[in-house]
Amino acid sequence: MFDQLSSRLQKVMKYLRGEGKITEKNMAEALRMIRLALLEADVNYRVVKDIIERIRAKALNQEVLDSLTPAQQVIKIVRDELTAILGEEEKPLRFAGQPPTILMLVGLQGSGKTTSCGKLARWATGLHKNPLLVSFDLKRPAAQDQLKMIASQLHLPFYEMSREEMNVPERALKELLSFTKNRGHDPLIVDTAGRLHIDEELMAELRLVKDILQPAEIIYVGDSMTGQDAVRSAQAFEEKIGLTSVILTKLDGDARGGAALSIVSVTGRPIKFVGTGEKFDKLEVFHPDRMASRILGMGDILSLIEKAEEEADIKEAEEMTRKLAKDEFSLDDFRKQLRQIKKMGSLSQLLKHLPSGGIFKNISAVEMDDRKILHFEAIINSMTPREREDPRIIDGRRRSRISRGSGRPVYEVNQLLKQFSEMKKMMKKSNFKKILTTIPRSR
Numbered sequence: 001m002f003d004q005l006s007s008r009l010q011k012v013m014k015y016l017r018g019e020g021k022i023t024e025k026n027m028a029e030a031l032r033m034i035r036l037a038l039l040e041a042d043v044n045y046r047v048v049k050d051i052i053e054r055i056r057a058k059a060l061n062q063e064v065l066d067s068l069t070p071a072q073q074v075i076k077i078v079r080d081e082l083t084a085i086l087g088e089e090e091k092p093l094r095f096a097g098q099p100p101t102i103l104m105l106v107g108l109q110g111s112g113k114t115t116s117c118g119k120l121a122r123w124a125t126g127l128h129k130n131p132l133l134v135s136f137d138l139k140r141p142a143a144q145d146q147l148k149m150i151a152s153q154l155h156l157p158f159y160e161m162s163r164e165e166m167n168v169p170e171r172a173l174k175e176l177l178s179f180t181k182n183r184g185h186d187p188l189i190v191d192t193a194g195r196l197h198i199d200e201e202l203m204a205e206l207r208l209v210k211d212i213l214q215p216a217e218i219i220y221v222g223d224s225m226t227g228q229d230a231v232r233s234a235q236a237f238e239e240k241i242g243l244t245s246v247i248l249t250k251l252d253g254d255a256r257g258g259a260a261l262s263i264v265s266v267t268g269r270p271i272k273f274v275g276t277g278e279k280f281d282k283l284e285v286f287h288p289d290r291m292a293s294r295i296l297g298m299g300d301i302l303s304l305i306e307k308a309e310e311e312a313d314i315k316e317a318e319e320m321t322r323k324l325a326k327d328e329f330s331l332d333d334f335r336k337q338l339r340q341i342k343k344m345g346s347l348s349q350l351l352k353h354l355p356s357g358g359i360f361k362n363i364s365a366v367e368m369d370d371r372k373i374l375h376f377e378a379i380i381n382s383m384t385p386r387e388r389e390d391p392r393i394i395d396g397r398r399r400s401r402i403s404r405g406s407g408r409p410v411y412e413v414n415q416l417l418k419q420f421s422e423m424k425k426m427m428k429k430s431n432f433k434k435i436l437t438t439i440p441r442s443r
């Protein structure tokens with residue numbers, strides 16, 4: 001899988017390896033190669049354009065990790081970019097607060113909906129749940145038979161609808177709902193009609209199911225082999241029905257990978273599972289970071305990059321801790337920490353490397369949501385270097401200047417200064433020197 005894209009990207013790597021350092025010229029050539037690689041992997045051209053723009057911007061002004069070569073730097077940026085598109089972290093399937101959880105699968109004919117229903121039901125029993133399978137296709141009531149067979153193969157309950165019932169679809173759906181509740185089934189997995197092309201009739205049918213059943217998840221099932229078709233139809237389903245997530249099927253084939261990237265990028269919906277075979281155990285929870293690495297296909301280089309990142313983080317954390325202990329921790333350092341937190345919640349990284357993390361619990365209690373971090377950063381940016389070094393000199397006049405410069409209210413400037421000084425006090429109180437001697441050295 002993704003072999004072609006991987007080998008193309010490796011060519012970029014090889015090309016850059018021959019170059020001593022990154023210049024505008026060889027970067028342009030590298031970007032051209034990456035662009036071609038993505039296009040040939042069937043990534044949607046608009047998505048490619050965005051990716052290339054972002055890679056260019058990052059390559060031009062990124063923080064350099066000393067231990068990486070220019071080629072490795074570029075690979076790191078590409079990996080970060082792929083990961084950002086695919087999602088930074090796993091998004092588990094949503095279960096309803098009040099059972100039953102209803103999972104509705106939509107997609108074009110042949111994409112793997114019916115098969116995925118069976119796979120999901122089997123997966124749910126693994127979580128000690130009691131799933132119920134149903135198929136809802138007004139045009140082809142016989143479409144039920146396939147799912148019914150799958151259900152009996154898996155020894156799982158199947159809800160059959162008669163042709164008469166289907167003639168009054170609203171009532172049929174309501175009955176299905178109360179049956180599910182009364183029998184304590186959870187989740188209810190709903191297979192829906194698929195066509196070769198999207199039409200208004202199908203969309204109306206799906207909207208009806210959505211309105212009555214109110215699914216916790218509307219999952220788009222996309223065939224990774226079909227490339228651009230899957231992207232276009234995903235977009236149409238997103239616009240007309242509204243999706244919550246994606247299952248990408250047939251990743252066991254020689255898919256070029258473009259569909260995966262484009263579907264998430266175009267719909268903004270996370271991939272939650274991938275299908276890797278016809279059998280019902282071939283359903284895998286999707287790990288975005290692993291997928292990015294798989295696409296890049298450069299295992300050893302990637303782990304080298306990860307190690308370099310980790311060491312840089314540990315070094316930084318140690319440096320910060322030392323400064324805190326010696327009372328040299330300035331607002332500059334605080335800003336660095338905020339950036340780190342934004343990047344990867346690295347305060348917790350720091351805590352991980354300290355044996356008595358308990359003492360530091362209070363720091364994370366300093367509530368830091370993303371917006372606040374941005375605001376605090378803006379405020380610190382508006383200070384002079386001297387103010388950052390010694391915040392005690394920040395008087396009322398300086399405060400209002402900083403407030404104007406950063407576009408944040410004065411009370412927020414005060415809040416920042418207060419939190420900063422409290423954090424320092426807290427750090428001084430805890431017996432720092434002792435802790436420091438027990439910090440594991442970075443290798």
Ligand SMILES: Nc1nc2c(ncn2[C@@H]2O[C@H](COP(=O)(O)OP(=O)(O)O)[C@@H](O)[C@H]2O)c(=O)[nH]1
Nearest residue numbers: 109110111112113114115249250275276277278
């Ligand atoms: N290799 C492979 N085949 C799959 C996968 N998922 C579904 N299929 C096959 O794709 C075909 C269409 O699947 P089906 O579930 O009937 O699609 P539907 O029309 O969307 O319901 C069947 O032959 C399935 O066995 C998968 O992850 N890998």
Ligand SMILES: [Mg+2]
Nearest residue numbers: 113114115146
């Ligand atoms: Mg089907």
